[in-house]
Amino acid sequence: MPGRRLPRPEICDIFVTTPFPPLPEDRKIGATTVLIHLVGGVALLLWGLRMVRTGVMRAFGGDLRAAIGAALGNRFLAFGCGLGVTALLQSSTATALMTASFAARGFVGTAMALAVMLGADVGTSLIAQLVSFNLTILSPILATVGVALFSSTLATRWRDLGRACVGLGVLLLALKLIVAATHPLRDSAVVHEVLASLADERVLVVLIAACLTWLVHSSLAMVLLSVSLADTGLLPVPLALTVVLGANLGGALPAMIATWSAEAGARRVTIGNAVFRALGVIALLPLVGLAVEHLPSIEAGIGRQIANFHLGFNLALAIVFLPLVGLAGKLLDRFVAAREAAVDPAIPRYLDESALESPNLALASASREVLRMGDSLESMLRDSITVFRTDDRKLASEIIKRDDVVDRLCEDVKHYLLRISTDAMGERDQRRAMEILQFATNLEHAGDIVEKNLIELAVKKMKNRLRFSDEGMAEIEALHLRLLDALRLSLAVFMQGDAKMARQMLAEKVEFRERERKAADRHIERLRGRNPDTIETSSLHLDVLRDLKRIHSHLVSVAYPLLEATGDLRESRLAPERPAAKPARPAQETF
Numbered sequence: 001m002p003g004r005r006l007p008r009p010e011i012c013d014i015f016v017t018t019p020f021p022p023l024p025e026d027r028k029i030g031a032t033t034v035l036i037h038l039v040g041g042v043a044l045l046l047w048g049l050r051m052v053r054t055g056v057m058r059a060f061g062g063d064l065r066a067a068i069g070a071a072l073g074n075r076f077l078a079f080g081c082g083l084g085v086t087a088l089l090q091s092s093t094a095t096a097l098m099t100a101s102f103a104a105r106g107f108v109g110t111a112m113a114l115a116v117m118l119g120a121d122v123g124t125s126l127i128a129q130l131v132s133f134n135l136t137i138l139s140p141i142l143a144t145v146g147v148a149l150f151s152s153t154l155a156t157r158w159r160d161l162g163r164a165c166v167g168l169g170v171l172l173l174a175l176k177l178i179v180a181a182t183h184p185l186r187d188s189a190v191v192h193e194v195l196a197s198l199a200d201e202r203v204l205v206v207l208i209a210a211c212l213t214w215l216v217h218s219s220l221a222m223v224l225l226s227v228s229l230a231d232t233g234l235l236p237v238p239l240a241l242t243v244v245l246g247a248n249l250g251g252a253l254p255a256m257i258a259t260w261s262a263e264a265g266a267r268r269v270t271i272g273n274a275v276f277r278a279l280g281v282i283a284l285l286p287l288v289g290l291a292v293e294h295l296p297s298i299e300a301g302i303g304r305q306i307a308n309f310h311l312g313f314n315l316a317l318a319i320v321f322l323p324l325v326g327l328a329g330k331l332l333d334r335f336v337a338a339r340e341a342a343v344d345p346a347i348p349r350y351l352d353e354s355a356l357e358s359p360n361l362a363l364a365s366a367s368r369e370v371l372r373m374g375d376s377l378e379s380m381l382r383d384s385i386t387v388f389r390t391d392d393r394k395l396a397s398e399i400i401k402r403d404d405v406v407d408r409l410c411e412d413v414k415h416y417l418l419r420i421s422t423d424a425m426g427e428r429d430q431r432r433a434m435e436i437l438q439f440a441t442n443l444e445h446a447g448d449i450v451e452k453n454l455i456e457l458a459v460k461k462m463k464n465r466l467r468f469s470d471e472g473m474a475e476i477e478a479l480h481l482r483l484l485d486a487l488r489l490s491l492a493v494f495m496q497g498d499a500k501m502a503r504q505m506l507a508e509k510v511e512f513r514e515r516e517r518k519a520a521d522r523h524i525e526r527l528r529g530r531n532p533d534t535i536e537t538s539s540l541h542l543d544v545l546r547d548l549k550r551i552h553s554h555l556v557s558v559a560y561p562l563l564e565a566t567g568d569l570r571e572s573r574l575a576p577e578r579p580a581a582k583p584a585r586p587a588q589e590t591f
Helices: 009-017 033-068 074-089 092-104 110-132 140-150 154-186 187-196 203-217 219-231 237-250 253-259 264-297 302-335 359-390 392-417 427-463 470-496 499-530 532-536 536-558 558-567
Strands: none
Touching: 009 203, 033 074, 033 154, 033 219, 074 092, 074 110, 074 302, 092 110, 092 253, 092 264, 092 359, 092 427, 110 154, 110 219, 110 264, 110 392, 140 154, 140 187, 154 219, 187 470, 203 219, 203 237, 203 253, 203 264, 237 264, 264 302, 359 392, 359 427, 359 470, 392 427, 392 470, 427 470, 427 536, 427 558, 470 499, 470 558, 499 536, 499 558
């Protein structure tokens, strides 16, 4: 026929001689391309979950922690609280770490903490239920609303909620991309053969799914991935149910590993939760075939069947183990014993690794460790005056060792603050972290002054067999007592954030400086009176007064950030420059 183009001979030859002929244009998708799209979709899913968690944590982190603390008196309230908090955070791991932190500090028993975790497991199932519906149309709506809120000039909490909305939109979009990415795999004989071979290796599938869940730190992401793959027909239902069991088992691993070196109370919670899940997996794994037969009678959709199985598994755990949390708590208290307390005082006691994902808890842990620094500094200051009074060389050496403790604790606090999840920190948390860092640094500097200045002066006094005059020693001791009072007040301001106490500290600084000046003036007067003790110890005496004032200045610094925030601090003590005096006009000459 005219106008019809015949195929070129060389193309025909290729079709004849090539074992795998080229695919049509709409099917030319290589395995690498499919893998890239699938991994990208999973990464986007994880990022969406993270955005939701950090947004909710920034907006309501303190309220959620308070809710958990208030509900820990009753197992049913604790169960409901764990369910609600996890439904908001979309992360049972975050709930587990917050609950473990309460248990580590003795605020809650193991039984009530386990009830929270049973509720948290059900909470993740409810989120999977919601997302398993076809909500793709909501993705652009949630993203648009979230961006509008995040970009607005509203309060910070609304902007954090906008972040969470964007995360939900990204999550739904990621599920759509995963479905699209797996479309070319539906007709792959190789993929079906591999999956068919895994159908009879249920234990292996559970272990692989558990490891993958631990790697991505999200059982919800793993379950949603299973729902998506099963809904497209790529993942057989029995295999998908087995993956869900592995995801539930793996979901307990991140919190358990994070608390492995924590206090016994924290380890009991996460180990107990892992044991509950493991027992549930062992009990239901042989019944997967039975579940495949009966799930279609509830809902016909494949994806909905997977989500219903996930919910049923965690509800079954709650029904079976919630009445047994008391017995489980006693067993865990008995077999998971507390480790021996650290002998080294420089080892941190309150820097809880499990609290790093929750800024409120982590900052509280760092604050408690800074208080330990304050206690060590107080002991150094109290004993330093004893060294001057008694010339005790052994005590001087002990004080030097205590400064090493302060230095090491300061370093540990700094590193701990740097490891707190910044994504979950709001402006207030970031400001508090900076206050903790600054105060810890000032306490460390104050300790250095005690070690490198005051104790060196005391040792010099011993070597030269010097003695302060009675009047001079009394003045030093009086100023020293005022310094100890200032240290206690600075610790109170640090913990309570009371503006009235901060103003008191600044007023004390003025009075302390005046007392130091008057003590120096009286010393000069005694020098003029030719007092032998005063003449011999003159430089030592003035250096001690100066060092006490320097330590006081470091302690007072805790009040500055608080008073700056309340607007009660002047920018400068410098008086405005006076205008230059106009030169006198010369007298006019008379002619």
